[in-house]
Amino acid sequence: MTPREVLALCREREIHAVDLRFMDFPGTPKHFTIPIKALTENSFEDGFSFDGSSMRGWQAINESDMLVVPQPETAVVDPFFDSTLAVTCNIQDPITREDYAKDPRNVARKAELYMKSTGIADTAMFGPEAEFFLFDDVRFDSNEHESYYHIESAEGQWTRGKAGENGNAGYKIRYKEGYFPVPPTDTLQQVRTEIMLKLEACGIEVEGQHHEVATAGQCEIDMRYAPLLQTADNLLRYKYVVKNVAARHGKTATFMPKPLWNDNGSGMHLHLSLWKGGETLFAGSGYGGLSDLATFAMGGILKHAPAIMAFCCPTTNSYKRLQPGFEAPVNLTYSYRNRSAAIRIPVHSPHVNNKRFEFRCPDSSSNPYLAMAAVLMAALDGVQNRIEPGEPLDKDIYDLGPDELKDVPKVPRSLEESLDALRADHEFLLRGDVFTEDVIDTWIWYKTEHEVEGLRQRPHPYEFAMYYDI
Structure with a gap:
């Protein structure tokens, strides 16, 4: 308008x-x-x-x-x-x-302008899969003499033995068995549908909603792909709608990547494709039906992944999600169909306009303007420098032995490692004045001072379980 x-x-x-x-x-x-x-x-x-x-x-x-x-x-x-x-x-x-310069939306706008200035593409389409949890009650605190959190969920596996006001029907979701159950086991169908309809009323096109893998209310509502800036704007509106609908139902929503130990965390898989003149640049005859340009874009993202994860996985909690065995990518490789790779090429896209790949490392705690701008800049660097992504890994990565995995690069193990990688590798982000040195320095300073050091200095509740009687 x-x-x-x-x-x-x-x-x-x-x-x-x-x-x-x-x-x-x-x-x-x-x-x-x-x-x-x-x-x-x-x-x-x-x-x-x-x-x-x-x-x-x-x-x-x-x-x-x-x-x-x-x-x-x-x-x-x-x-x-x-x-x-x-x-x-x-x-x-x-x-x-x-x-x-430090307005995140301005960074995303400049990323789109820089892309156009290169002549490579005029549109970067992003389709995010933002996962989140809906809980019934959450209590937490951390101060000088105590540190704890407590989560209540009517769906939670741990509530099977609890007596509720109206009894306990016993329909609980077991750990890692929450994918696509029907009501009454899925207690959140009405809430998710209301969120979906509110998003549509706000002009955000939704492709579908469903319960996700984890117990205790993990949800996913998928938005249709759109250009970078519009998608980032939509994600802000998405979180706003999710949290407010949840509150109206007496629930609380969190986009924290790993609120539950020993169960799947919440990611924000990013589907990416580059376009020019209304036509996709990703369709081709290469691996997975992709073009050489798409392959080089994958190469750029994989090469710079440790650095851009400082924006895509920007919390200390993000790296508790990136653990083997929970469908989260821990190895920086790519594959056709294989969801255990950092980049997956979807198989259900026979139409040329649907050709894309999915970067699975990002999570929903990220600032979408900065995260998607960083991913685009890495992809453009891959195209400009014809960066090969290496050989695909089509086996189940979690079943491979140490000898087979020793040469496969790994994601950083902590936010601190990602920030170190960003400090060492950010020249590609500075092109076109998209990310300035001040933006990079301020991000590293803020995350280190307020989050990395803040967590490092405090005793953890699990340390009491391990060490109190030492």
Whole structure:
């Protein structure tokens, strides 16, 4: 929509409040609300001021003033609040009016512009499979004298022996057996369907919803692929809808990659294809029906995977998901059909326009603007430098012996390792001024100082189980 069309929509739908939304540097959505009378056509150019020093990883207190500039094409009527329009915004410097380098959405926009400038492609299509958990109750704390978490789920395997207010029907999902059960074992059918319909009402095309593998409420709702920036915008709206529908049903949603020990974690597999002039560049006669260009794109992603995982798997918890035996990729290789590889080429895509590959390492805790921008930059580097991905690995990787696996590169074992890899390998991200040195340095500093060191300094509850009586 144009600004004029947005204002017309507001009159048609009797909108009284406009919610201005953006994302902070680590990846948490932020917002503030203005009355409809404050929104004019000029607002889409002039923007609205706010305090940037209060945002994590952004401005210092002596240069705190910043602008949010609403983007009319993102406007949507909020499905949860009466008479409210939600609009995604870009961040600008109020003096220079330049787009802010550490605005994640700006990084994604620059990645698309850089791709077009190379002449390789004009569109990068991303299709995310964002998994999450719905729990009935979660309690946790960590302070000087205690550290714990407690999860309640009506579906959880561990509740089979519990007596509830209305008894216990016994329909529980066993560990790693949660894929596609029907109700009453699947207790979340109605919640997921409501999420799906709310997403459709917000303009996000959904391909389907289902229960995922883990016990205790693991879900997946798949969005149809779209260009990078639009997909990242959609993912913000996706998380917003999931969490708010869950709250309305008295539940809580988490995109934490590994909330349950000894069961499958939540990933965000990214399906990628590059297009030019309305035609896919990934269809060909090579392995898995892919073109040479697609093969080189895979090579670039596999080569730079340890570095881009600092954005795609950006939490200390991410690496608790990346363990053998839980369908998460731990070896940096590729395969046709094989879901245990870091990159999978789907077999159910006979039409040339469906040719793509799936990068399975990312998870749902990632900042989608930064994660997808990093993946695209790695793929473009692969194409530009004709990086070969090596030989495919079509066997079940989890059944291979040490001799067969010794030459297969592994994913980093921790966030710290990924940050070290990013520090050593980020030149490809700087091209086109997509990621600046300041963005890279701030990301490494913030993640190290606030997350890696924060976890390292605290006793873990399991340490008491192992060492208290030592």
